[in-house]
Structure formats: C-alpha cells, structure tokens
Amino acid sequence: MTHWMAALLITAGLVFFLAGTVGLLRFPDAFTRLHALTKADNTGLGLLAAGVAVLALTWQLVLLIALTWLLAAMASSIACHLVARHGLHHDNHEETRE
C-alpha cells in the first residue's frame, strides 16, 4: 500500500518536473521561463519529497525531508523573484564582447 502511494506521488512529481522542463525550453521570454521553473519544479519536488517521506523509516528523516522541501520552496521562490526583479532593472542581455 505505502509502495503504491509512494510510486504514485513520485510519478506525479516527475510529471511536474517534465512540465517545468518543457516550459523552460518552450516559453518565449526569461520571465515566463522563470515562472515555469519555479512553480512547476517546486510542486514536483514537493510531491517527490512526499513520496520519499512515505517510504522513510524514521520520523526524524520525514521531518528532515519536509524541512528540505520547505527551504527549497522558499529559497527558490525568493531567488526567482530576485532574479526577475534584477532582470527588470538591469540590462540582462549580454554585450557582444565581454
């Protein structure tokens, strides 16, 4: 039972990762791509972490996995915001010659 649940959660997580990668490759500009990466990948990571947590043997490990996801979600959403804001205010396009 737990195995099926874990497999289901992990597979669902992979689908979100796939969506994130497709978005990263196909979306037209840096801002939409940031959006694809941050939202889809973090949802995917959450589902995947939940799947692994179901399999984990000790509650300490479950807590640690939860903490990892929480920090990852927070860090990457703030990082996404910082990079996007930076992109708005600074010329992010590369000069022809560095």
Next chain:
Amino acid sequence: MMVFDSLLALIIAALAWRCVTVRDLFQAIVTFIVLGLMLALSWTRLDAPDLALAEAGIGAGLLGVLLLSTWRVVRDAGPDQGEGPPPSPWVRTAAAVGSIALGTAFAVVLHTVEVDSDRAGGLALESLGEAGVEQPVTAVLLNFRSYDTLLELGVLLMALIGAVLLRSPLIHRPAAEDTGTESPLLPVLVTVFTPLVLLMGTFLVWAGAHSPGGAFQGGAVLAGAGVMLVLGGRLGGDAQVSLLLRALLILGVSVFTVIGLLLMPLEGAFMAYPEGLVYPLMVTIEFSLALSIGLTLLLLFTGTNGLRGAPA
C-alpha cells in the same frame, strides 16, 4: 544504475568542455558552478557523501559566489584586461593533440590499473575503534593523519594572509543603496535563512563523528551563513581587525597544537590521544577547527582581515 552513471558522466564531460570553450566569461562561471554540483552528485554515487558535502559547499557554493562577485568587478573594469593575443592555430592544435593524448593515456591507465588491497585505508578502518569517532574520514583527518590537517589549516591561513595583503576587497553595498532596485524580500531571505544555516553548520560539525560531515563541511556551511549576511548588507569587510576575530582565526590551529603538545608527556608522541579522552578531544578540536575554517573562508570572500556589523 549504469545508465544513470553514464548519463551523469556525459553531463560532467560536456559541462567541462563548455566551461573552457564558451566565449562569454559569465557563461563559463555559471557552467563551472553547475559542473561542481554535478560532481558532488556523482560523488554520492561513489560512496563519498562527505566529499559531496564538501564539493557542494566549498567547491561549487562558496567558490561560485566568489566567482560571481569577482565577475562583476572584472566586467565593470571594461573589456580590456591586458590579455595577450589569442593563441595561434598551431598552439591550439598542439594543445588539443596533447590533451587528447593525456586524456586517453589516463583513461587507459585507469581501466587497467590493479588496485592493491593492501593499503593504509584498510588499517585505518580496522583501527577505527581506537579513533574515538565512528566516521572513518573524520578519524583519518583528526587522528590518524592529523599532521596533514594541521598543515592544511596553515595553508588556508596563508591564502587568507596573501589575499588580505593584496588589498582588493569585495565591497557589497548595503541593500538600501543599491539604486532602489533591491527587493524587499532579500532581507526576509537573510533573516529566515541565516539562523537555519548556522544550525545546519553546527549540526554538520557535530555529525562528523558518526555520519558524513565534519569540521570542513560544517565550517563551509557556517561561512555560507556569513556570506548570506554580507550579501544582505548586514555584515561587511573592514580593514580594522579586532582581537577577538584574530583569536578566532587561529583558534583551530592553536587548540589542535596545544592539545597535541600537552598530551605529549602522557602519550610519548605529538598528537597522540589517551584512550578514554579521545571522543571529547575530537569534538573540541572539531568545533574549534570549524569556527576557524568558517571564518577564514568568509574573510577569503570579503577579501579583508576584519569584519564589521553594518557597513557604512
């Protein structure tokens, strides 16, 4: 697992190639950071989670941050860096032939070498019971080969002294001054992350006795907390150095040496530890090393010999 390893190895080789051949400096740096993270991932596959922690923290993380900050300085200085002319096609060809030969020879040797199972590591694993810590790498670093570690700390300090003498600090403006484009979320990130990062660093130092971690990995994470504060404008480099800071910088070396010397009459050798006391001694040494390592790495980032609370 073979397919996973092959793909990972391919990604590593491709990233390395792109890192040295891509024209844009920024791209080379970003590729280098990603390469470091992938190397760390591959080392978890090779039974070396300790080294994965070290590479992710020091090799990709702290060095990556330092590279990105130095890139800004290089870019702001303009295109002319006093570079020589690009190498002639002959040099390129010779370099290509030479490196292909080197790589091929290396690959052949690695595939034919017979690894001798009679080795120092076997002895280290067997005598782990005497080391006072269960983690083999920590035992080797702090007990069986403590001379190496002591001298390594010396090298780290020398690098810092050299960097400080060059007087080329990286000065991060306080967030408010950054032309009004700073996000209000940056202070939030710094406020929430820093205590957690400090906790994590301390945990890694403590965990070093029985699971992957240790003074270097923990010290790197502690330095990461400091770098976070510097980037958030809460901490900055300073030319004035306090006595406390100096004491902390040499704390690791001093504790290591003093304990080694004090126990010499008892044990008859430098850096030999009496049986019952090994664990507490290891933990004391480990924590003082981590503090000094973390501080040294942080100062290597700011490029100064001192720190101050709120940089003006």
Next chain:
Amino acid sequence: MSIMPEPFALAAAALIAVGFYGFITQQHPLRRLLAINIFGNGVFMTLILVAYWLPGDADPVPHAMVLTGIVIAVSATAFGLALIRRRILDANRKQDHGDD
C-alpha cells in the same frame, strides 16, 4: 580493473584533458583559474574512484586527501581571484593618473 568502460573513469580523464586544453588556450586569468580547477577535479575524481574500487568499504585515506585537496584548491583559487582584482585596481589607478 575491468575492461568494461567505467563512466566515471572516462569522466575523470575528460576533466583532466579538458582542463589542460583550457589552461593552454584560454587567455583570461579567470578562465585559466577555472581550467586549473577542472583539471584538479579530474584528479579528485580519480582518487575517489580508486577508493571506491577497493574491496570492502570505501577507503577513507584517499577521501581525506580529496577533502584536503578541495579546501586547498579553493583557498588558492580565492587568492588567485584577489590577484585578478588587484590587477584591475592597479590598471584603473594608472588610467586615472594618465588622465590628470
């Protein structure tokens, strides 16, 4: 070892070859630092592989050497970066002087 190609052994050889090539063909000092580090990573990978191939648990002695190596490589690179920044500072200073 086996005759089967070992993916990570090939990666180690590739890192060493590419690092060597980059060090010779790149002009910018920062790029050369990156190339040396890639070369060094190839050496680290080799040591880790040898430790992994030994029978039984992974050998802690090469691991400790690599850990030492990573720290030394990064501190030397940080020193190199300080040198690069210093050179830029000096170049700027000379320029300012010439303008006066």
Next chain:
Amino acid sequence: MTAFLTLAALVLLLLFALGLVRMALGPTRADRIQAVQLSGTTTVGILLLLSEALAMPALVHVALVFVLFAALIAVAFVRHPRSQE
C-alpha cells in the same frame, strides 16, 4: 521499489540534461543563472530518491546543503560588489 526509485532518478537527470539546453541557448543572463536553480531543484530531487534507493539517509543532509548554496548563488547574482571604497 529500488528499481523504480533509480528509474525516477534517471528520468530527473534526463530532464535536467534537457534543461541545460536552455542555459546554452540563453539568451539573457537570467536564463543562464536559472540553470543553477534548476540543478539545485533537480539534484535535491535526485538526492532524495537516491537516499531511499541506496539506503543512505545522510544524502538528505547533502540535499539540504545544495538547497542552501543554490539560494546563495542566486543572491550573489543580484548583488553588485565594488572593489574600491
């Protein structure tokens, strides 16, 4: 279950390799720095899967360190240092 976890890790690595194409294409610096964020998220996922597949709970600690330094690199990208007072 181990086989499934390994396969899932392989799929993640494959998706990451595809994501690296975006880093190569650019065109803006924001796109390239995303590669670091991408490798952060993906590697954390792979490490969590491997920690279960290889029965190495310490890999979760490695994952935490990855999370931390990926965030740090994004912050370093948006902060502009000077080298002179």
